[in-house]
Amino acid sequence: MGIFYNNAVCDIYIGKSAGTKLIQDIRNAKKNVKIVSPYLSPNLIKELIFLHNKGIEVSLITTDEIEDFYGHEKNINKLIIQEQQVDESAKQSYDSLKNLSALLLFIIISLAIALIPLIFLLEQPKLAFGFIAVVLLFLIRNYIVSELKKKKIYHYTYKQLFPFKVFVSPGQGSGSINKTFIHSKIYIIDDEIAYMGSLNFTAKGVKENYETRIRTADPNAVRKIVEEVDRLLSNSELAERDVQYWGSQLYSEPIN
The missing domain is CATH 1.10.287 (Helix Hairpins)
Structure with a gap:
């Protein structure tokens, strides 16, 4: 797991508001957006929902340290849709x-x-x-x-609004021996532009924190990054939260 690529052409930014250009590129996406971020904020989840509703393919990799899960405005509920079945x-x-x-x-x-x-x-x-x-x-x-x-007359199932994975953080239990924390922050737009650095997909990461990020449109470098993110999305050995389990944590489930 992992890649190494040398001699990539890239832009470097260090400081506050490191996500300004990133958000602009995400909003201008024409085909797809792929995001790896261990932490998320409610207002930025709204950005992903807006893209999805525009017909942009959105893929997301995050962890069960989601800020939104513990906050007041639970936009993560819009990513996991509850379906009620009647017995x-x-x-x-x-x-x-x-x-x-x-x-x-x-x-x-x-x-x-x-x-x-x-x-x-x-x-x-x-x-x-x-x-x-x-x-x-x-x-x-x-x-x-x-x-x-x-x-009990109601049963519940859950589905995703768009493809995403929630990896189990080390120490979160569930019988997992997972010791790898997905700490990377990677953003890919249209498989043509890639961002990497320290900023999470959170309001503080994008605007307030002193962050480091690089932006590259180097075709070879972007291709390597896309391959790694696609591999995480489709074929990772890391423990992940099942959408049925995760949905049951986010929603109430009245039995009658």
Whole structure:
């Protein structure tokens, strides 16, 4: 894993706002954009969604250290789409129990309302034993309600808005022995321009931090970089988050 290429022609920039030219080139993309960045910011995820909606092919490699995952504005949810499936047989059973619960509630209330005046008007205290039936019906209904809460009628699957990989960071568990952190920051536009350096695809990386980046349109160098990024996208041995797992972490999943 990895490449070495010598004598590439490139532009070098060191300082703040290192991403100004990068963002301009990304917005001017005609065919595709490929990004490797371990950290992402919500507003820059919006840039990728905008490109996708324009018909530009977007590919992304990131890690489970995504800033957006922990932030308030979760645009990562727009990259992972939740699809809800209904278990029809479970739903029919759920609806039947729900109707039975409503019927029992009606009977309980009606019986209680009928017993109270009968006891006093007819002066028949023995009718108070009728409340035993009310209590029993209440317990039965309470059991049915508890079963309703546990009944699972919805199942969830997830799909990606565009191709991306979320690699597992070292120390994140999940049974992985992965010790390699994808720390590279690589940006490829139309397979013709490549950026590399220290800036993450974050607001601070692009604008505020003191960063280092190179920009090259050297055909041979770009071709090598494209090959490496494509290899990471299609055939990496590194542990990665499954989209089904990742989606379940981002979304709530009501069962009924």
